[in-house]
Amino acid sequence: MKALTSRLVQAVVVAVLIGTATFVMMRSLPGDAAWRIAAGRYGYDNVDAAAAEAVRSELGLDGPALPALLQWLGDLLTLDFGTSLVSGQPVMHEIAHQLGASAALAGIALLLSVLIGPPLGILAGLRPGGVLDRCLLVVSTGLKAVPQFLLALILIVLLAVQLRLLPAAGHGEARHFILPSLTLALGLAAVNARIARDAMARIADMPFWRFAEWKGLSRREVLMRHGLRNVSVPLLTYLGLQFVTLVEGVVVIEAIFGWPGIGHALVHAIFSRDVPMVQGTALVLGLGFVLVNTCIDLIVRRIDPRGETEARA
Amino acid sequence: MSFLTATDITVRDGAQTLLEPLSLTVTPGEPLIILGETGSGKSLMAQAIMGTLPAGLRAQGEVRIGAHTLSASEPRRFRGLWGREISVLPQEPWLSLDPLMRAGTQVTEAHRLVRGLSAADAKARASSDLGQLGLTAAARHYPHQLSGGMAQRVAIAAARAGGAGIVIADEPTKGLDAARRDDVADLLLSEMGDNGGLLVITHDLALARRMGGQMIVLRQGKVVETGATETVMSAAREAYTRALLAADPESWTRRAPSRRDGPPVVDVHGLSVARGGRELFSGVGFDVAAGGVFGITGPSGCGKSTLGDAVLGLVAPAAGTVTRRADIGPHGFQKLYQDPVAAFPRKRRLGETLNDVARMTGESARVAPLLEQLGLSPTLLERRPGAVSGGELQRLSILRALLRRPALIFADEPTSRLDPITQARVIGMLGEIAMTEGTAILLVSHDAALVRNTADAVLPLGKTVLPEPQPDAASVATAPH
Numbered sequence: 001m002k003a004l005t006s007r008l009v010q011a012v013v014v015a016v017l018i019g020t021a022t023f024v025m026m027r028s029l030p031g032d033a034a035w036r037i038a039a040g041r042y043g044y045d046n047v048d049a050a051a052a053e054a055v056r057s058e059l060g061l062d063g064p065a066l067p068a069l070l071q072w073l074g075d076l077l078t079l080d081f082g083t084s085l086v087s088g089q090p091v092m093h094e095i096a097h098q099l100g101a102s103a104a105l106a107g108i109a110l111l112l113s114v115l116i117g118p119p120l121g122i123l124a125g126l127r128p129g130g131v132l133d134r135c136l137l138v139v140s141t142g143l144k145a146v147p148q149f150l151l152a153l154i155l156i157v158l159l160a161v162q163l164r165l166l167p168a169a170g171h172g173e174a175r176h177f178i179l180p181s182l183t184l185a186l187g188l189a190a191v192n193a194r195i196a197r198d199a200m201a202r203i204a205d206m207p208f209w210r211f212a213e214w215k216g217l218s219r220r221e222v223l224m225r226h227g228l229r230n231v232s233v234p235l236l237t238y239l240g241l242q243f244v245t246l247v248e249g250v251v252v253i254e255a256i257f258g259w260p261g262i263g264h265a266l267v268h269a270i271f272s273r274d275v276p277m278v279q280g281t282a283l284v285l286g287l288g289f290v291l292v293n294t295c296i297d298l299i300v301r302r303i304d305p306r307g308e309t310e311a312r313a
Numbered sequence: 314m315s316f317l318t319a320t321d322i323t324v325r326d327g328a329q330t331l332l333e334p335l336s337l338t339v340t341p342g343e344p345l346i347i348l349g350e351t352g353s354g355k356s357l358m359a360q361a362i363m364g365t366l367p368a369g370l371r372a373q374g375e376v377r378i379g380a381h382t383l384s385a386s387e388p389r390r391f392r393g394l395w396g397r398e399i400s401v402l403p404q405e406p407w408l409s410l411d412p413l414m415r416a417g418t419q420v421t422e423a424h425r426l427v428r429g430l431s432a433a434d435a436k437a438r439a440s441s442d443l444g445q446l447g448l449t450a451a452a453r454h455y456p457h458q459l460s461g462g463m464a465q466r467v468a469i470a471a472a473r474a475g476g477a478g479i480v481i482a483d484e485p486t487k488g489l490d491a492a493r494r495d496d497v498a499d500l501l502l503s504e505m506g507d508n509g510g511l512l513v514i515t516h517d518l519a520l521a522r523r524m525g526g527q528m529i530v531l532r533q534g535k536v537v538e539t540g541a542t543e544t545v546m547s548a549a550r551e552a553y554t555r556a557l558l559a560a561d562p563e564s565w566t567r568r569a570p571s572r573r574d575g576p577p578v579v580d581v582h583g584l585s586v587a588r589g590g591r592e593l594f595s596g597v598g599f600d601v602a603a604g605g606v607f608g609i610t611g612p613s614g615c616g617k618s619t620l621g622d623a624v625l626g627l628v629a630p631a632a633g634t635v636t637r638r639a640d641i642g643p644h645g646f647q648k649l650y651q652d653p654v655a656a657f658p659r660k661r662r663l664g665e666t667l668n669d670v671a672r673m674t675g676e677s678a679r680v681a682p683l684l685e686q687l688g689l690s691p692t693l694l695e696r697r698p699g700a701v702s703g704g705e706l707q708r709l710s711i712l713r714a715l716l717r718r719p720a721l722i723f724a725d726e727p728t729s730r731l732d733p734i735t736q737a738r739v740i741g742m743l744g745e746i747a748m749t750e751g752t753a754i755l756l757v758s759h760d761a762a763l764v765r766n767t768a769d770a771v772l773p774l775g776k777t778v779l780p781e782p783q784p785d786a787a788s789v790a791t792a793p794h
Contacts, residue, residue: 216396216427
């Protein structure tokens with residue numbers, strides 16, 4: 001309960017900080033915001049000084065910054081995210097529309113990474129220093145060292161351009177999911193495999209692992225009954241933190257594969273100085289991070305009751 | 314009928330023989346005690362007959378367990394017998410239970426998966442097992458909610474649930490106080506019953522005495538003496554066995570009380586200390602004079618180490634005062650840690666570590682005479698902590714503390730990781746240092762006999778401790794209330 005309250009406070013702090021920071025950063029970007037917004041509305045070719053002036057006076061861009069920020073924070077209290085400066089649609093509506101596409105991509109990427117990383121990590125951790133362990137170290141370090149945009153380009157060149165197995169970009173069909181989610185998943189799996197490997201190696205070295213074997217349980221039973229549960233605690237905690245990597249990845253990957261999600265929208269909103277959109281998007285992502293970690297806290301607490309009792313004592 | 318027979322078991326590390334041919338027989342209803350110091354090969358022997366030797370070590374010999382005959386050189390084949398024929402009671406029961414699984418489930422799973430009972434039967438058996446050990450309520454608890462003694466009993470129930478007739482207990486009393494040690498001995502004997510086999514590996518003489526049965530005394534991988542435990546312990550034939558028995562704190566001669574003069578080094582009044590919201594002790598008062606040895610004893614968790622830390626000023630008191638003599642600087646109060654290996658940087662040579670301290674204090678000239686006084690070879694300084702025995706390392710940490718010319722050394726369980734002969738030596742040296750250097754010693758130990766026979770005055774802490782006779786009538790110790 002106490003943890004939930006502190007998470008709630010955290011969510012409020014995150015909201016205020018993100019809102020303020022994005023606002024300040026958007027205001028301090030070089031270039032004329034009115035021109036950019038007008039370009040976003042009418043297209044670059046149709047913008048002239050008159051259109052920019054019209055936008056400027058309509059949105060009050062010359063006005064002082066502080067009232068604008070306070071206005072936004074005040075609206076936030078009533079759950080009003082404002083309207084997009086470009087499309088004129090409510091921000092909430094736009095985000096809800098794009099979030100689905102992003103969540104589907106992120107969800108599939110996460111699922112894929114959990115299917116690739118932890119099983120390999122656990123197998124490697126059962127025999128530290130073995131062939132699999134050493135190979136995994138090399139592969140995961142290599143994958144982690146490659147930036148995601150590069151990995152995406154490599155996969156596109158290899159699978160889409162050379163072998164012509166998959167579409168290089170697009171959205172709408174199941175096969176469009178494969179390349180972007182695989183790119184994201186490989187980056188995530190590279191790290192969560194290491195986490196699983198280290199946790200497994202540590203647990204297999206603990207006296208209770210030995211004791212479970214001495215009780216007469218088979219290797220498989222020891223792993224299933226005593227290994228997985230213990231590995232899952234550090235792994236889940238880490239997956240919560242990986243949400244940041246995932247969001248970061250989604251922004252880059254959506255831009256590369258033309259995926260109509262929240263990351264794609266964020267990049268466009270920044271280009272066209274659509275401040276309410278940027279604020280809203282960053283806010284949803286930030287609060288998403290708090291929400292994901294709260295859920296993970298609750299799950300971990302259910303698996304591992306130790307922390308709870310200590311807090312009570 | 315004998316349960317377990319091992320014939321000519323040897324353990325080798327490459328060309329080096331760690332355990333010379335050893336044969337033993339465990340008969341039902343009679344415990345077999347393997348007694349030896351650290352490094353005597355007693356644990357290797359147990360690992361060889363369990364098939365759990367660390368990689369790189371090779372065992373040979375024949376092991377017969379029930380109807381099975383196995384070769385110790387094929388450790389893989391032993392796995393099938395674990396839990397079914399032979400089981401191990403681990404050294405640290407708390408760490409041997411899965412922290413994320415309820416105690417009852419850890420017993421049930423062995424009944425179900427090893428013995429092959431149905432889920433309902435296994436559950437019923439587990440709760441009756443735990444009930445017999447007085448743990449009915451503990452079945453729903455997680456290991457961290459159990460006391461050390463409860464964890465030990467859960468581990469015994471779990472180890473035996475698979476139906477194994479033979480139990481190997483490897484140092485079952487490691488780190489336990491006297492009262493808990495006797496509980497464990499009684500529990501092991503009653504669990505063995507008339508038909509079970511029990512092999513106990515220990516360096517704990519009090520445990521061996523209480524268990525009785527047969528005994529094998531090991532030293533450096535060789536059998537020194539065998540016979541009935543009672544006979545060996547009352548009339549040992551070999552000089553080594555006699556030395557080992559004499560090292561038992563119970564049979565030490567009491568150290569002559571030291572002269573107490575001058576103002577006390579520390580003066581403690583009405584001291585209370587709380588940890589995590591729980592009061593450990595309250596109203597504790599005593600003083601320690603220069604050259605005096607003050608002992609604190611009590612069961613684990615009673616706060617005796619915390620009391621020592623409070624004396625050093627490392628822990629803030631909840632109430633009361635600790636007055637350290639004003640003319641002594643903070644470095645005049647030194648601490649000797651329980652685990653000497655952890656008290657030295659692992660990757661530096663011991664000489665480098667000691668030289669750092671000597672250079673800082675300008676006492677480089679004292680290193681050599683102190684080495685001699687503490688019976689240490691100068692060649693040890695070339696080594697790293699891992700390559701030196703625990704006893705030598707603990708003496709080196711005494712040396713390191715002495716380089717500071719301390720007014721008081723707080724020795725926190727300084728010998729709990731050492732074997733009896735080394736323990737007697739190290740404690741003897743602490744007494745000598747109090748005498749020759751005039752250093753006050755604050756000795757904390759769970760071993761009441763050790764403290765009683767070493768200290769000028771003893772403060773028993775904790776409720777379960779029997780009142781110790783105060784050896785010094787003039788002692789100013791006041792028991793906590």
